[in-house]
Amino acid sequence: MSGKSIGVWMSDKKSQKLNWKELIKACNSHGYNLVKLDLERAFEDQGKIDVFLHKLTDLIAAADQGDSKAAKTISRVEQYLSNHTNITVIDPLDNVRILLNRYSYYSILQDESSFKSLGIFTPAFAEFTTSNIERNIEIMRERGVRFPIICKPTIAHGSKSAHEMVLIFNERELSVAKPPCVVQSFVNHNAVLHKVFFVGNRYHICERPSLKNFYASDDLDPIFYTTGEVCKADSQSTLSILDPYDETDIKMTLNEEKIKAIIRVIRKKIGLILAGFDVVIDNVTGNHAVIDINVFPSYDNFPNFFEHLLDCIEDTIQKSNSDCCLEDNEWIEDCGGNHRHNGLINIGGSHNYEVMGMNIM
Ligand SMILES: Nc1ncnc2c1ncn2[C@@H]1O[C@H](COP(=O)(O)OP(=O)(O)O)[C@@H](O)[C@H]1O
Ligand SMILES: [Mg+2]
16 A cells, blocks of 8 residues: 555535445555544644545535634634645535535526537526515516526525525515525426536436426415425425426437536536536426536445546546646646546446436336
């Protein structure tokens, strides 16, 4: 063994779900020792590390929202990393921060000029910071947000409530939106959600159930739901069952070139190695809407995740040792001189659909 170490930190919850045996095996086979880091103790006392692999999202979110204990912990980690700049951080905390706030990452997606001609978009969105209905109606108008809307907490991590959503069909019910929240135009997508997971330049796509089609209406009451109830592989929500007038034999097909374009943009503009995102396909235009991006998602269905993770960590170290940089458009082809990694690679075949939308043919 080369004597190099990977320091890992994640919450107890994530830690319990993680297959440590597999991770240790992958680390060892790449010549790394794994150190499980304890945030309560100084990192300096826990041995030298070369790579810091973490899922600090909930803690960073808590710190940014004024939790003083979390803030102290995060500032210790940041101090440690700035004292040890040779450590490869997966992923850098400032990049992770971008994804904690829905408004900030939707803005980045919306500003991406290449998306339009590729048939990719992020649905119109706006932020409510107050409960002033008149003002909120105006904000929606200014930003082109149309009913029905999904109202999502602005902070995307840190608590269960970050995934409590409301579908609102008219101005009359706008008062149920609890600020700070982001409201986003609802895109009809025949109840199929495409989840993309990537590890560096390797990606994997799954299908999940999603919400049925909805239309603006003066009569409908708001619908409250949590993401888990509707979109997990085994969710059986009635909200996913298409209405008879929406049933169709025509399946909107996912365009993998679009998926690759989205991955490139996220990697380039947000600078993450471990992330995932959600795509729904507009059932009228076929355009692909990016509705969510997640830091270090659960890679449960990603074939040989740990192997790919370690390969990707090695690539990242190589890249940071060489002169080329991630800002360059051509980075995927140029970096590292590593011919195995020419462009983006779909892991697990072209389409690996474990779950179908409940009534899509
Ligand atoms: N703009 C939208 N149009 C249609 N459905 C959406 C839209 N935004 C979210 N959804 C549905 O709501 C679910 C949860 O929203 P998402 O933004 O992914 O939140 P979370 O952070 O909880 O995963 C999505 O998986 C999808 O089923
Ligand atoms: Mg999501």
